[in-house]
Amino acid sequence: MTTTPAPMADRPRTVVIVMFDEVQSLDVTGPLEVLTAAGRAARPDPGYRVLTASLDGRPVRSSSGLVLTPHADLRALPRLDRDRPDVPALDLLLVSGGSGGRAPGADLVAWVRKLAPRARRVASVCTGAFLLAEAGLLAGRAATTHWAHCAEFARRFPEVELRPDALFVRDGNVLTSGGVTAGVDLTLALVAEDLGREVALTVARHLLVDLRRPGGQAPFGTGPAPGRSQPATHAGPLAELRQWIDEHPVADLSVAALAKRVSLSERQLTRAFQAEAGVPPGRYVDEARLRAACRLLEETSDGVESVARRSGYGSAEAMRRAFARSVGIPPSEYRRRF
Amino acid sequence: MTTTPAPMADRPRTVVIVMFDEVQSLDVTGPLEVLTAAGRAARPDPGYRVLTASLDGRPVRSSSGLVLTPHADLRALPRLDRDRPDVPALDLLLVSGGSGGRAPGADLVAWVRKLAPRARRVASVCTGAFLLAEAGLLAGRAATTHWAHCAEFARRFPEVELRPDALFVRDGNVLTSGGVTAGVDLTLALVAEDLGREVALTVARHLLVDLRRPGGQAPFGTGPAPGRSQPATHAGPLAELRQWIDEHPVADLSVAALAKRVSLSERQLTRAFQAEAGVPPGRYVDEARLRAACRLLEETSDGVESVARRSGYGSAEAMRRAFARSVGIPPSEYRRRF
Incomplete structure (x- = not known):
């Protein structure tokens, strides 16, 4: 080097x-x-x-x-x-x-x-x-x-x-x-x-x-910090669903589950979601979980395992992969810096 | 928080x-x-x-x-x-x-x-x-x-x-x-x-x-970066010994071994070393090993185990403890930053 x-x-x-x-x-x-x-x-x-x-x-x-x-x-x-x-x-x-x-x-x-x-x-x-x-x-x-x-x-x-x-x-x-x-x-x-x-x-x-x-x-900035990538106001027919996703990162947030929740077909949901939020539902869910994880890392001293669980990741490893992909630094370093 | x-x-x-x-x-x-x-x-x-x-x-x-x-x-x-x-x-x-x-x-x-x-x-x-x-x-x-x-x-x-x-x-x-x-x-x-x-x-x-x-x-700055905590010039009767320590972090650098090397008693060596270098020999050795480790982390992409071995630490864990004590951040983060 x-x-x-x-x-x-x-x-x-x-x-x-x-x-x-x-x-x-x-x-x-x-x-x-x-x-x-x-x-x-x-x-x-x-x-x-x-x-x-x-x-x-x-x-x-x-x-x-x-x-x-x-x-x-x-x-x-x-x-x-x-x-x-x-x-x-x-x-x-x-x-x-x-x-x-x-x-x-x-x-x-x-x-x-x-x-x-x-x-x-x-x-x-x-x-x-x-x-x-x-x-x-x-x-x-x-x-x-x-x-x-x-x-x-x-x-x-x-x-x-x-x-x-x-x-x-x-x-x-x-x-x-x-x-x-x-x-x-x-x-x-x-x-x-x-x-x-x-x-x-x-x-x-x-x-x-x-x-x-x-x-x-x-x-x-471009990562998923709380209050930033999240739309400032939830407007539109799916506003309530999006807010529910934000508040329940641990829930089953598969497209099937979300579609059922609002009585649409998966295809209808995906199309409506994309039109309203600018991203497909899966991507929105990924970002919501990252936002939840960032917030917990910033505001609590809970361990990485616990943060991962409470943000809807299956494991600390899954959360680490998401951080590597979207934030560029591991969760532990994110916490140290913010 | x-x-x-x-x-x-x-x-x-x-x-x-x-x-x-x-x-x-x-x-x-x-x-x-x-x-x-x-x-x-x-x-x-x-x-x-x-x-x-x-x-x-x-x-x-x-x-x-x-x-x-x-x-x-x-x-x-x-x-x-x-x-x-x-x-x-x-x-x-x-x-x-x-x-x-x-x-x-x-x-x-x-x-x-x-x-x-x-x-x-x-x-x-x-x-x-x-x-x-x-x-x-x-x-x-x-x-x-x-x-x-x-x-x-x-x-x-x-x-x-x-x-x-x-x-x-x-x-x-x-x-x-x-x-x-x-x-x-x-x-x-x-x-x-x-x-x-x-x-x-x-x-x-x-x-x-x-x-x-x-x-x-x-x-x-105050940590052990190469060329800083190391005295700029090695002068005095023990100059050669100090340079030898710098160049051989992996050697047996116990006070006994160092004393034998220069044909002094351990007590004589410790006193002469302190007078000349401002620190006792053990502390000088610690700093020399840290300098060696920092240099390897900065200039190579060798793994932490290998860096620890080549800097005279018994194990990666021993090197990590030394970093926690003297640098305040782990070796991996030191490498990322410099």
Whole structure:
């Protein structure tokens, strides 16, 4: 698993982090601090020159109110390093996220589109993927964004192969990361690639973050946490049945049993269920049991066997398999983290 | 494990985050974003009013070069809320870290000392603990700071009961957290206390961080990672023996065997070893085996049994016990994270 670092660079790799009003400040500072610490840890390699940049070089107001003053004006970047036409002007063009990234102005989109071909690699943090997609840089590519905005992203950019569960996705020289702190995971991976695993490990330890986080975004958002995948309101003719499923994970929830309960044929039930809930009854039952298990793991200290039984799994092993499939981490680790 | 939130506040809880030149930007933005997201998740509770503040209200240059413009001037804070003498002016006074926090100016120390009694709770992130200690706020208390600066802290502030392994420590109304992102862990704990566990969980999921991280700082720094607890240079008459131990974790490393190897009595060896290495030979051997195990877990995909054998543990179980004692997480999780 040891990676060999790339040969030492003869000058710092220029990284530009794009900021805008309503940027998420952690989307900026996470990658910035990873790259800064990596430069220190990698000496004598010159590491990175990290420039934050806004459209006009003016300070931006982050979504939490903190005002960040960028190092550079995005519009001045094409002049960077024009004395060295043999190397890309930018080693990495990284677009931050935040609510401002989901609805970027046309000027900002145009500048990102213009700068991208000058960068060896292009990346986004969190909802910065919306900006990359607006700029046409993700068409036909695999990508991810904050789990909470995946549905909107999929609707707006059907041409992108969205991977909601990933912490970050690489497709060629374009990298996208999931919500907020996933930008740190992405940047650590780039550091490992550029400067070797030892440097990335040193940085991770310094910042107190894991070098590799198991489970991707699923344990945080796209997995079956209580109150999330469960429809907010149960409406429609099968509302009562769905609520009954939620409240009785231990019951016989086979399609046959459910159909009988509402006096429909299995075929009628399956069709009506799919139309109303968007998923077939079996899938809904799987998710309801996972939600019940997550809730018990979070809110009780009951053993895994007991949680499995009370969530309707035949055995702890069956629950473990369901977790491996849908959450990406085992039940015991889910409990430790939440 | 369910916590009951405190009663809804009738107005936002005022939090002040203290910044200075050479601040670590993540020490500011981590707590800031946790508190901002918590306010949104807790509605209709008014949540937090978060003010970043510097000594004169002027922008500060963070250690990675990003310029942060504070909301407020520290010197103006005593005027806050003087129309409501019944409530503390500040709900939380939180001091960031960074190299600027380790050598704070006398003015900054004086202002923190002056404001602390007006705050319901005082906290620090990372090396911000140095500033709290300089202000006399940690004397006789348990506290922590970044693992890499614990030795310096212990030397400078012997009156503080230092806990190097903790992610954060609470002692009465004073809270201190470990390196960099541990400020997020501390702030999430405060959010759970103020607004309930559900809100804290929502925030953790939004930011993609764990609500509870197992193992404290030990897996990152104070534990036995390769090249860290191992003395950087082996000097002194026993240098060769220590290097031999490092390279032969599987050998018979009993005090008797080691003493024989260097032709000393066991008593002579123990005394000389302690004087030279700062720890008795048995402890040095334990740490050398842990370092060997960590390295194998990081760099190979060998099974736990094989790693245990190659690190000189009698069994996987013995290695697990050593990890539980010194690293705080099991070998399997250590491997997943690093």
